[in-house]
Amino acid sequence: MSAPKKLAIHGGEKTVTKTFPWPVYDDSDVRAVADVLRSGQWGDPDVSGPVARFEKEFAAYCGVRYAAASVNGSVAIRLALIAAGVKPGDEVIIPPYTFIATATVVLEANCVPVFVDIEPDTYNIDPARIAEAVGPKTKAIIPVHFGGLACDMDGIMAIARERGLAVIEDACHGHGAEYRGRKLGTIGDAGAFSFQSSKNLTSGEGGITITDNPELYETIASLRNVGRKKGHQWYDHFNLGCNYRMTTLQAALLLSQLGRLEDQTRRRDENGRYLAGLLSGIDGILPLARGRGETRHSYHLFIFRYDAAKFNNLPKPEFARWLAAEGVPAFMGYPRPLYKQPLFLEKKFFSAAIPPGVDYSGVSCPVAEKACTDEAVWISQQALLGDRSDMESFAEAIRKIQRHCLS
Numbered sequence: 434m435s436a437p438k439k440l441a442i443h444g445g446e447k448t449v450t451k452t453f454p455w456p457v458y459d460d461s462d463v464r465a466v467a468d469v470l471r472s473g474q475w476g477d478p479d480v481s482g483p484v485a486r487f488e489k490e491f492a493a494y495c496g497v498r499y500a501a502a503s504v505n506g507s508v509a510i511r512l513a514l515i516a517a518g519v520k521p522g523d524e525v526i527i528p529p530y531t532f533i534a535t536a537t538v539v540l541e542a543n544c545v546p547v548f549v550d551i552e553p554d555t556y557n558i559d560p561a562r563i564a565e566a567v568g569p570k571t572k573a574i575i576p577v578h579f580g581g582l583a584c585d586m587d588g589i590m591a592i593a594r595e596r597g598l599a600v601i602e603d604a605c606h607g608h609g610a611e612y613r614g615r616k617l618g619t620i621g622d623a624g625a626f627s628f629q630s631s632k633n634l635t636s637g638e639g640g641i642t643i644t645d646n647p648e649l650y651e652t653i654a655s656l657r658n659v660g661r662k663k664g665h666q667w668y669d670h671f672n673l674g675c676n677y678r679m680t681t682l683q684a685a686l687l688l689s690q691l692g693r694l695e696d697q698t699r700r701r702d703e704n705g706r707y708l709a710g711l712l713s714g715i716d717g718i719l720p721l722a723r724g725r726g727e728t729r730h731s732y733h734l735f736i737f738r739y740d741a742a743k744f745n746n747l748p749k750p751e752f753a754r755w756l757a758a759e760g761v762p763a764f765m766g767y768p769r770p771l772y773k774q775p776l777f778l779e780k781k782f783f784s785a786a787i788p789p790g791v792d793y794s795g796v797s798c799p800v801a802e803k804a805c806t807d808e809a810v811w812i813s814q815q816a817l818l819g820d821r822s823d824m825e826s827f828a829e830a831i832r833k834i835q836r837h838c839l840s
């Protein structure tokens with residue numbers, strides 16, 4: 434048998450030489466932004482301008498009646514939470530395996546995040562654990578469709594309906610993804626998306642909240658516009674809002690980019706399925722499970738579970754670094770669950786509404802902890818815009834590392 438090839442991390446040739454640029458744009462995007470620039474209408478008080486047009490088109494794309502654009506995904510979640518009626522000191526259930534914003538928006542709304550562990554095979558919040566965590570102070574759940582894979586929304590909505598809880602979907606990874614044929618973000622009371630630069634639909638920064646509920650929409654739209662209400666004077670303010678408005682330049686870019694989302698999402702979904710099939714054939718590599726009602730995955734992240742035992746106990750962070758050196762846009766993801774962040778351990782909450790007894794030092798979510806330290810490896814979304822031969826090269830890079838480890 435020939436000796437395994439030298440790894441790229443040790444100075445050998447990369448397995449993957451192609452690069453996967455993001456964002457994707459062409460002259461049509463440049464023209465869309467330049468037109469707004471020339472118009473001089475960079476802000477959007479006008480109901481017929483690019484922001485309103487983008488809201489209408491994104492709502493139609495998702496299949497809901499209302500959308501309120503804002504400055505980022507964090508604000509898009511927080512405004513929905515406040516509009517849903519949470520009060521200071523209320524508890525909000527969230528997963529610990531997510532970006533920090535899912536938790537900080539709860540604190541910023543003067544509420545208490547309650548962490549509920551994730552499922553081992555999807556890394557999404559576990560409905561069985563939600564049922565155990567609901568108490569008299571629980572007012573809302575924020576399920577995160579992590580990486581663009583739909584949560585078990587049937588399970589979550591059943592608990593929410595039984596216990597009278599609001600459901601705000603964090604769909605910041607889930608543009609164009611579906612659950613039982615419905616777009617993510619349309620199943621709970623409201624859904625929130627981010628347009629930050631890494632996201633599957635982006636304008637550098639930005640966010641949007643979608644809903645079918647007219648009262649929720651009116652409140653969210655008012656909160657993001659310094660508490661104004663439609664039909665009233667510019668200097669009339671009814672709610673404790675702020676200026677969280679999106680600019681026309683962002684909206685024009687998003688309108689242009691939205692035209693690509695459907696094709697890009699279809700391609701990521703097809704490539705993701707193909708890659709999952711390829712990786713399932715490698716001992717010690719297990720792609721996250723599909724088929725729990727999710728009908729389309731947006732693969733903001735392609736995530737697989739790594740078993741170091743099958744790679745001569747190479748620690749996960751090293752494995753991810755070696756894989757990235759081979760040219761696969763891979764990384765190890767979150768180093769620790771959110772409740773182990775200094776923010777939570779040191780309780781830097783700056784809110785009198787958080788009861789003094791709240792303490793995160795004893796929280797334990799073993800599945801999330803294992804995902805962080807040992808198991809989860811992420812491949813970023815733009816890599817899934819390649820072709821089948823690229824997916825084959827990603828699998829080959831992993832096999833190359835394995836051969837090296839076992840030689």
Ligand SMILES: Cc1ncc(COP(=O)(O)O)c(C=O)c1O
Binds near residue numbers: 531603605639
């Ligand atoms: C799961 C999740 N929720 C919320 C956010 C917040 O979005 P933004 O950065 O646009 O505020 C992000 C952004 O990375 C995210 O990944």
